[in-house]
Amino acid sequence: MTEAMHVETDVLVIGSGGAGMYAAIEAARAGAQVFLLDRSLIGRGGATVMAQMTVAVALGAETPDHWGYHYFDTLEAGRGLCDERLARLLCEEGPDCIRQMDRWGVGWARQDNRITQVMAPGHDRPRCAYVDFLNTGPAVSKTLRAVVNRTAGIRKAGDLLIVDLVRAGDEIAGAVALHLPTGAPVTIAAKASIVAAGGLTRLYRRNSASANMGGDGYALAMRAGAPLLDMEFVQFFPIGHLAPRLVGMDPIMWDPFRYKLGGRLLNADRQEFAHRYGSAEDGKYVLTRDIATYAIVREVEAGRGSPHGGAYLSFEHCPEAELRQAFGPVIDRLAANGIDLTKMPVEVAPIAHYHMGGVAADERMETELPGLLVAGEAVGGANGANRLSGNAITEAMVFGRRAGRSAAERATRMDRQPFRPGAARASIDQIAGEPAGTDINTAAMIQTLQATMADNVGPFRTQAKLARALASIDDLMLALGTRPVGDGGAFDMQRLDWFDLRNMLAVAHVVAQAALTRTESRGAHQREDYPGMVPEWRINQVARMNGGRITLASTATVALAAAQ
């Protein structure tokens, strides 16, 4: 029987993106001992570091603003499904976090010593701060990493993959991890555990986040018994880079170009087309994500797509000096990829970008299970059926801070670790056990799942496509089996893939099942066989796993008694 290495901490933080690092800092400042871990390197592998876009907050630096207006826009975008407690928290505390980040030296773009705030689709006024050039996410990550490093009481470890949360009765008492460099199991006793492992974009062939975002956090919480919310709502970013091939750049990079310069979205005939789908552009960037995605997909289906199956995005009308002033060194990086925006358009197409759904939590970021908290994209409900642009980093900071505070409060209250080694036994045996005899290619299976999800559970869904996806997911689950493959040694990619696939397949199943059940079209969930919103569907779907079986139920959306 393999013995696991063991660690004890007050607060365990799973994932070191923006939400996880903010949570770790806040918990440590409140006096808790914190263990911050990541499956890859600390502060480098999540979604935050990839974000080149903007952060929405009602600072009122550019024009007078109030969090109530931001809240109104967030609820509008969410198409009636937002958890109003969480949406309010995001909008109300966003400015405070932005100013704290400013004091920590993130370097928000400024003009005349005021933080610059730009207009973004769905907002009623200029509200979105950023860091030049295309550097918002990297700057946020770097700043938080520096604060983590100088905050006493935070122990850090990369290359630790959480395999399961560990229960003690109804509570969560810690987790079991696989130490990737050695293959050894590690148990972690924690008075509070915060899941900040991000979203699920890795389930799709083309996506804008890192390879780490395979829905681990959702799967861990669901297997431990916590309910998931709104899992059918996957946001597609309409103008992800498609062609020509770009290396060294994030595929969502065209969004800031559009904020600053407008740009023209064109079909194969080099004609603008967005107006035919209900939203004229008129040289400005006002097109919301769901309409833009719809317009591009429809043009491609009508045979008017660009050569690689998307739309053209053109800045050919912008003078070179203007491009350089707006994006400086980025213009040189494009040139190194053979792209001269004054002479050619690029091709763009919708790309999986963000997940609105997630683990159900209250405004303290506590889940139904005592000892289990969530933060950032792992949280469900704040953004309803469609996220407003700029809200992702805001929620990472606000929810991270709140989760860190709540977790520290719980740890201070508790005088014992409820963790019992016996509860971790099955997970340890999976990590360290002999390989299953099955001959499967785990890397190929991940690609098969990504193709299935992209082709059948993309932005436009039908009963037939969703049924096909569920059948394919079931086949993959069967092939995966119940015992890990690989030799279990140092950096065993097959065993890593096996644990990833187990999570990815469970989460993919929930997404497809929830999409099949919701017989209407709302926000990011568009059913071609059920067009239009249905008032009766203004409810949240809740998924649970019981003994390996996934069940769905619906609940009323959480509303605040009296707004403000």
Next chain:
Amino acid sequence: MSEIARLKVWRGRDPGAGHWASYDVPFEPGQSVLDGLRWIRANREPALAIRFSCINANACKECMMELDGKTVYACTARLEPREMTLAPLANKKLVRDLVTEIAPPAERFVGR
């Protein structure tokens, strides 16, 4: 006749006892070396150990390795239709195949 990139990859867990393995990868202009390595994993050898997370954005800085003796990021080095030699970083502790210990010491897990 489509072109081929031949990736000659160092494999092993002990710096003194590794071997070279060659994989022929279908070549398309614009691809990165990391694209080639991911193709090998999905089509030839799922056990090949590589480290990456952002795939294409040069944000995570994890995919450092040696290409023809020079340190590169596999995600920004272009795949070419010729033999390309890939080895783990020589100045870092080997973990397996192309994976080395690159985290700062304070961010590594130490048991007990």
